[in-house]
Amino acid sequence: MRPESLRVWLLSTVCALAACSEQPIARVVDAGSPVDGQADGGASSALARSSRNNLRFKGPERLTLDFAAALALPPDAVCQELGQYPCATVHGVTLGGVEPYNSGLYEPLPATGVTTPIAVDRVALSACARRVGLDVGTPSSAVIFTGVTLDAQGRLASRDGAPVRNAITALYQRGLLRDPTEAEVEALIQLATRVEATGSPTPGRDWMTAACFAVLSSAESVFF
Amino acid sequence: MLRRLILGAAVCLSGEVLAKPPGPGGFCATYPSAPACIGQQPACTLCHTAPPQRNPYGASLEPHLAPGAARPLSDGDFSLALPSALRAVEAEDADGDGVSNLEEVQRGTLPADPSSRPVDTGGCGPGQNPQYDVCRYDARFAYRRVLLDFCGLSPTYAQLKAFAALSAGGQQALLDSELDRCTTTEFWRGKNGQLWKLAHPKIRPVGSLKEGEDRGAIPLADYYDDYALYAYAQLDDHDAREVMTARYFVRRQTQPTRYTRVESLPSQSVESSRRAGNLTSAWSLISFVMFTALPRNAAAQSYRAYLGLDIAKQEGLHSIPGEPRDYDAKGVQAPACAACHATLDPLSYPFRNYNGIAGAASARYVPNRLELFFSDVSPTISQTPEAGYLFGRPVRDLLEWAEVGADSDAFAISAVTDYWKLLVGHAPSAEENAEFVATWRRFRDTHGYSVQRMLHDVIRTEAYGAP
Numbered sequence: 001m002r003p004e005s006l007r008v009w010l011l012s013t014v015c016a017l018a019a020c021s022e023q024p025i026a027r028v029v030d031a032g033s034p035v036d037g038q039a040d041g042g043a044s045s046a047l048a049r050s051s052r053n054n055l056r057f058k059g060p061e062r063l064t065l066d067f068a069a070a071l072a073l074p075p076d077a078v079c080q081e082l083g084q085y086p087c088a089t090v091h092g093v094t095l096g097g098v099e100p101y102n103s104g105l106y107e108p109l110p111a112t113g114v115t116t117p118i119a120v121d122r123v124a125l126s127a128c129a130r131r132v133g134l135d136v137g138t139p140s141s142a143v144i145f146t147g148v149t150l151d152a153q154g155r156l157a158s159r160d161g162a163p164v165r166n167a168i169t170a171l172y173q174r175g176l177l178r179d180p181t182e183a184e185v186e187a188l189i190q191l192a193t194r195v196e197a198t199g200s201p202t203p204g205r206d207w208m209t210a211a212c213f214a215v216l217s218s219a220e221s222v223f224f
Numbered sequence: 225m226l227r228r229l230i231l232g233a234a235v236c237l238s239g240e241v242l243a244k245p246p247g248p249g250g251f252c253a254t255y256p257s258a259p260a261c262i263g264q265q266p267a268c269t270l271c272h273t274a275p276p277q278r279n280p281y282g283a284s285l286e287p288h289l290a291p292g293a294a295r296p297l298s299d300g301d302f303s304l305a306l307p308s309a310l311r312a313v314e315a316e317d318a319d320g321d322g323v324s325n326l327e328e329v330q331r332g333t334l335p336a337d338p339s340s341r342p343v344d345t346g347g348c349g350p351g352q353n354p355q356y357d358v359c360r361y362d363a364r365f366a367y368r369r370v371l372l373d374f375c376g377l378s379p380t381y382a383q384l385k386a387f388a389a390l391s392a393g394g395q396q397a398l399l400d401s402e403l404d405r406c407t408t409t410e411f412w413r414g415k416n417g418q419l420w421k422l423a424h425p426k427i428r429p430v431g432s433l434k435e436g437e438d439r440g441a442i443p444l445a446d447y448y449d450d451y452a453l454y455a456y457a458q459l460d461d462h463d464a465r466e467v468m469t470a471r472y473f474v475r476r477q478t479q480p481t482r483y484t485r486v487e488s489l490p491s492q493s494v495e496s497s498r499r500a501g502n503l504t505s506a507w508s509l510i511s512f513v514m515f516t517a518l519p520r521n522a523a524a525q526s527y528r529a530y531l532g533l534d535i536a537k538q539e540g541l542h543s544i545p546g547e548p549r550d551y552d553a554k555g556v557q558a559p560a561c562a563a564c565h566a567t568l569d570p571l572s573y574p575f576r577n578y579n580g581i582a583g584a585a586s587a588r589y590v591p592n593r594l595e596l597f598f599s600d601v602s603p604t605i606s607q608t609p610e611a612g613y614l615f616g617r618p619v620r621d622l623l624e625w626a627e628v629g630a631d632s633d634a635f636a637i638s639a640v641t642d643y644w645k646l647l648v649g650h651a652p653s654a655e656e657n658a659e660f661v662a663t664w665r666r667f668r669d670t671h672g673y674s675v676q677r678m679l680h681d682v683i684r685t686e687a688y689g690a691p
Contacts, residue, residue: 048351050358050691051344056649058372061411065377098424101431101438106424173381177368178355224372 055223057112059096060088062224063123067216070174071131072143079126087126091119121217128212136205144170144212150204157204159192168211175215188214246299247271250306259332259657263633263664268538270334281318281325281336288312332654345655356691363395364388366689370399373647374406374418400680407676413455414481415448422642423454426502426529428511436491445587446491447507452476454502456483458675464639465630465673468530469623470501494578498589500626503530504578506587513580517598517605518552523572531629532638540634541567542616553602573612574622633668640664640678647679648687656687 058066064086068075079087092099094115099105135142142148147163150156156164168188172180180188188211195210196203215221251270252261260266271282278286288309290301297305314326321338334340348359356362367387371379379387387395412418427450431438436446452474457467473489476482487496494504502508503526512522527533533540543566548556556565577593579585590596595606611620615632619625629635640663644652652660663681671677682688 046351048349048353048358050356051347051349052690053345054649062372062376065411066372069377069380098421100424101429101434104428104430106428177378177381177384224368224378 055219057096057116058222058224059108060092061097063095063120063222064088066221067123067127070171070216071127071212073127073130077127077130079123087119087123091122094119095123120222121213124216124221125209125213128209128216131212132205132208135208144174145208146170148204148208154200154202155196155204156192156207159189164189164192167208171212171215175212176218176220246303247306250303251310254307254310255329258329259654259661260329262657262661263637268541270336272538274538279318279336281313281334284313284316284318284325285309332657342654358691361684361686361689362691363392363399363689365691366683367395367399367402369647369688370402370683371406374403374412375409376411396684399683403679403683404676407459407679408480410481413459413483415451415476415478417481418646419455419458420451422458422646423451426454427451427507428525429507430511433511444581445506445510447505447511448476449473449489449491450502450505450507452483453505456485457501459483461672461674461676463673464675465635466501468501468503468526468626468630468635471496471499493586493588495589498578498623500622503622503626504589509578509580509587513575513578515581517594517601518554518569518572518608519575519578519580520568520572522575522578524568526629527571530638531632531634532641533634535564535568538564540615542613543567544570544613544616547613549604549607551602551604551608552598553604567613570613571625573609574619574625576608576610578622633664636664636668636673639673639675640667640682643675643679643682644687647682648685652687656685659685659687 064075064078067073068078071078076086081087081090088095088097093103093105093109094113096108096112096116098108131144135145135148136150139146145163145167148156148167149158149163158164165185168180168185172178172184191210191214192203192207195207198206200206247268248265248270252258252265255261260270269279271278271285273279285306286309288305290297290305293301293305314324314329316325317323318325318335319328319338319340321341323333323341325335327342328335328340331342333342356365364384364387367384368378371377387398390398406412410417414420427447429447430440432440433442433444434440434447435443437448453470454467455476456462456474457464457470472485472487473492475484475486475489477484492506494506494509498504503522508522508525512525513519514521524535527535527540531540535541541564547567548562548565548569550557550565550569556562556569577589577591579588579590579593579597582597585597594601594608598605611618612625613619614625614628615634617628619628640660641651644650644656644660644663648656663678663685666681667673667675667678671681
């Protein structure tokens with residue numbers, strides 16, 4: 001297994017664990033959900049809700065273009081299977097696309113499938129890993145994680161420092177077009193602790209990828 | 225749901241079966257303002273599952289139709305009895321969904337389908353929403369959607385901030401200008417862009433049969449010509465009807481994509497005087513006529529693709545007296561077949577001289593085609609006329625077929641429905657019917673069938689811009 005593939009696998013595991021956790025981090029996995037975790041009642045009951053239920057899934061092309069724009073990547077760099085086949089093509093039907101010429105699938109499937117979230121996660125994680133690689137590899141031209149430094153063990157040098165907070169803000173502004181709430185910032189900061197607890201040899205870098213993934217794979221990011 | 229209801233049939237079954245040709249018309253005479261009756265008539269499925277079997281609504285009507293009179297009722301007796309029967313069951317709830325038949329009829333849902341019931345949406349609930357005005361049209365929400373729908377990607381954080389700072393008039397002007405800008409992008413008009421996606425179910429490409437660019441293993445025709453004409457008709461204030469009526473072709477150039485009108489293409493063979501847009505393209509003839517004598521499939525696909533009426537779903541049935549004549553001896557006069565073929569066969573006659581796959585004569589208009597190539601099909605095949613019927617109206621040939629179709633409400637409804645589904649995310653719902661009807665009527669009456677102008681109407685609707 002190539003090192004890059006191993007890293008992606010490890011991060012997938014981290015993210016999956018985070019998604020299953022009952023700790024606050026679980027709420028970060030869907031960055032668009034109320035962070036207090038109360039679906040009804042409590043503070044969230046003050047949120048006025050739409051009665052139309054008409055969110056639309058972005059689909060393969062919009063997801064690719066939006067992820068590319070959010071992370072300042074060329075669309076071709078967002079996700080490639082085996083390094084050469086665009087994920088939006090390979091997983092096109094799963095992501096709500098069509099395949100008219102060879103499969104006779106002229107219109108998108110009427111509903112997303114059970115594998116659609118997996119494909120979304122695949123694309124988001126790939127894009128985030130690419131962005132993190134660029135930001136860590138060439139800090140002077142970093143786009144998201146500007147000024148975020150790592151200590152000798154590869155951890156975030158200052159979890160609560162301004163660069164980390166700025167990076168979280170950048171993720172929300174570029175990925176969700178809004179500022180994060182303080183609770184959302186704190187939740188992503190706490191994510192660093194959870195990542196370090198996994199024993200990853202590169203916890204700081206993995207936190208960057210996981211934080212990016214949490215934002216880009218959220219319902220708020222993939223629906224419009 | 226509403227789509228199935230409003231793109232319906234005028235006539236259901238002929239002969240002694242129980243669905244009655246005057247049914248939809250009688251229904252609309254009784255409920256002229258029902259959404260199912262605006263621009264079209266309801267499908268047979270309003271009262272039937274598969275005729276003659278009735279659904280719960282049809283079954284509830286039957287005892288009130290001239291009680292005691294001998295069955296089957298004549299069309300005249302049925303027409304006289306229908307209004308009172310409809311009124312007799314207005315207070316009932318045929319599908320048991322808690323909503324009376326009358327309310328379902330008036331609000332455009334299906335009285336025989338418990339999953340189809342009026343839903344009150346768009347109200348203002350309690351609380352605050354810092355992101356969107358969820359009570360009504362929110363220009364900021366519409367702005368994000370316009371960029372995603374037409375350009376393929378979201379605005380930036382800074383763009384969204386700047387948009388929010390504009391006046392209402394400034395926001396509307398920017399929405400309009402961004403719509404116009406984005407419809408020039410490859411995402412919208414390019415190969416495999418959004419317009420091509422709308423065209424896929426109409427053209428129904430088959431990669432292995434592709435001629436020209438992206439040539440397949442058995443190259444028979446180049447359907448990219450069809451995509452080019454479709455896209456051209458949708459863009460730049462062109463008349464969308466020309467997808468059915470154009471006597472010209474369209475050449476696609478790339479980087480960036482441009483569509484240019486031309487008078488001939490080496491990949492097309494039908495002479496100008498016999499062309500009817502994509503109905504007579506080489507691909508349509510090769511793929512939909514293929515080897516058949518009477519091109520029923522070509523007619524049905526044209527009806528479905530450009531007029532939104534799917535005969536297989538009992539939509540758009542206009543039985544012609546004396547039809548089907550069964551010139552090709554396929555047995556379509558059997559009652560179970562005649563229900564649809566009384567519409568489909570006269571719909572198909574104008575295609576009689578358009579050849580499908582036949583060597584050097586492929587994809588051409590061939591006078592006396594049936595006599596030349598299909599004389600052995602049946603003794604009466606040569607009697608097949610070139611004149612036929614569309615919407616119950618006689619047409620002398622395919623050119624008139626295309627013109628009548630393109631000028632119909634069905635065309636406007638179908639074209640706007642395509643964009644409604646693309647941009648709103650679903651076929652027009654009962655709650656959206658008023659906005660939908662206003663949109664297709666303006667598309668037809670005010671905008672001269674310009675899709676570009678119609679799109680500016682769509683992005684102003686509550687259906688599009690209310691979160």
